Amino acid sequence: MKLKLISTLLFTVIVSMSGITQTISIETVAYINQYKNIAMQEQIRTGVPAAIKLGQAILESQTGKSRLATEANNHFGIKCKTEWRGPKIYHNDDANGECFRVYDNAEASFIDHSNFLKTRTHYAFLFKLDVRDFTSWAFGLKQAGYATNPNYPAQLIKTINDYDLAQYTLIAIEQKKKGIDFVITPAPTKELPPVPVQATDTIITVAPVVQPAPTKELPPVPVQATDTIITVAPAVQPSPTKEVIPTTVSLLENTKVTINHTRGILAIKGSSLLAIANQQKISLSKLFEYNELAEMNILDQDRILFIEKKQKYGATEVHTTQGSETLYSIAQKEGVQLSTILTLNPSIAKDSILPADQKIRLRAEAVAKTSSKKSKKGKKK
Numbered sequence: 001m002k003l004k005l006i007s008t009l010l011f012t013v014i015v016s017m018s019g020i021t022q023t024i025s026i027e028t029v030a031y032i033n034q035y036k037n038i039a040m041q042e043q044i045r046t047g048v049p050a051a052i053k054l055g056q057a058i059l060e061s062q063t064g065k066s067r068l069a070t071e072a073n074n075h076f077g078i079k080c081k082t083e084w085r086g087p088k089i090y091h092n093d094d095a096n097g098e099c100f101r102v103y104d105n106a107e108a109s110f111i112d113h114s115n116f117l118k119t120r121t122h123y124a125f126l127f128k129l130d131v132r133d134f135t136s137w138a139f140g141l142k143q144a145g146y147a148t149n150p151n152y153p154a155q156l157i158k159t160i161n162d163y164d165l166a167q168y169t170l171i172a173i174e175q176k177k178k179g180i181d182f183v184i185t186p187a188p189t190k191e192l193p194p195v196p197v198q199a200t201d202t203i204i205t206v207a208p209v210v211q212p213a214p215t216k217e218l219p220p221v222p223v224q225a226t227d228t229i230i231t232v233a234p235a236v237q238p239s240p241t242k243e244v245i246p247t248t249v250s251l252l253e254n255t256k257v258t259i260n261h262t263r264g265i266l267a268i269k270g271s272s273l274l275a276i277a278n279q280q281k282i283s284l285s286k287l288f289e290y291n292e293l294a295e296m297n298i299l300d301q302d303r304i305l306f307i308e309k310k311q312k313y314g315a316t317e318v319h320t321t322q323g324s325e326t327l328y329s330i331a332q333k334e335g336v337q338l339s340t341i342l343t344l345n346p347s348i349a350k351d352s353i354l355p356a357d358q359k360i361r362l363r364a365e366a367v368a369k370t371s372s373k374k375s376k377k378g379k380k381k
Contacts, residue, residue: 024162031063032163037182038110040172045333046114047127047322050168051134053113055159067091073103076113083261094148108255111266119260119315119335127320132169134160179324257304260315260335264306271299280307292328292338303332310337314362323356336362
C-alpha cells in the first residue's frame with residue numbers, strides 16, 4: 001500500500017520492452033504536452049526538428065524545474081552573447097557567474113532557441129541534415145559546441161526515444177504539407193522569485209507576475225505494458241478576478257526575437273501597426289521601411305516585424321526552401337534585406353511561390369573574393 005501512495009507529483013512508470021527499461025515521468029509527459037505545439041510550429045518556421053527541441057528542453061531545463069527555467073523562463077540554457085539586449089541573470093555553469101538570457105515567458109525561449117541555432121554559422125551544417133535524423137542532429141549539436149558534456153548526444157537520443165518525441169517531427173512535416181499552423185496555448189504564468197544580487201554582479205531582476213489559481217490534482221494515468229508515453233494535459237485556468245490570458249494564439253503577440261543580429265517582434269493578424277510602432281518607439285514609416293511592407297493600418301497576417309534595419313547579407317550562404325515560400329518571406333525569416341536577395345537571385349520573381357529544396361543565395365560571393373584580393377595585395381607589400 002505504501003508504494004501506491006508515493007508522491008503524485010513525480011509518478012514513475014517502468015516499462016520493459018525487448019529487454020530495454022524505460023523510465024517515464026508523468027511530469028515530463030505533462031511538460032511535453034504543454035510545449036509540443038510550439039516545438040512543431042518552430043520546426044515549420046525554421047527547420048529545427050521538434051524532437052530535438054523538446055529533447056533539449058527536457059534536458060536543459062530539467063523538465064522546467066531548473067533555476068534558469070523557473071527564474072528566467074530560459075529552457076535551453078542560452079547565454080547572453082554580445083547581441084542580447086534584454087534582461088539578464090547570472091548563473092554558475094561552465095564558469096562561475098555566467099550571463100544567461102531572461103525571457104518574458106517560456107514560449108519566447110523556445111522561439112529564441114530556433115533563432116539562436118538558425119543565425120549562427122557554426123550550426124549551419126545542421127540544417128542540411130534530414131529533419132527526421134535526430135541522431136545526426138544530436139551529435140551535430142555536440143560537435144558545434146552546444147554542450148560540453150561528452151555524453152550529451154547519448155542523453156538527448158535516449159530522451160527522444162523514451163518519450164517517442166520523433167512523432168512530433170513527423171506530425172509537423174505532415175501539417176506543413178497541409179499548410180496548417182499549430183494552436184499554441186501559452187503556459188500558465190508562474191510567480192518568478194526575485195533573482196538574488198551579488199555584490200559583484202549587475203543584474204536585472206525578473207518582476208513577479210500574477211500567479212494563476214491552483215489547479216486540481218490529477219490522478220495518475222494507468223499505463224499498459226505496451227505504452228511508451230502517457231498523455232496528460234493538465235488544464236490551468238486563471239482566477240476570474242484577474243486578467244485572462246487568451247487561450248489560443250498562432251503566434252505569441254509582441255514576443256521579442258533577434259534574427260541575424262536584428263531585433264524584431266512577432267505580431268499577430270489584426271494588430272494595429274501604428275500601435276506597434278508607438279510601443280516600439282519608432283515611427284510608422286520606419287516600421288514599413290524596415291520590413292519592406294506596403295502601407296496598411298491593420299496587420300493582414302501573422303508576421304515577424306523588425307524594429308531596426310535588417311542586415312545586408314545573411315548569416316549563412318544559402319537558404320534552402322521548405323515549400324510555399326517567397327523571396328519576401330525568406331528575407332523576413334533570415335533577417336536580410338529583400339533587395340539583396342533579389343540581386344543575388346535575379347532569375348526568381350519577387351512574388352513567386354518557391355518549391356521545396358531550392359537554394360536561395362543570401363551572401364555575395366564577391367564579398368569573399370574582394371576580401372581575398374585585399375589580403376593578397378597586402379602580402380605583396
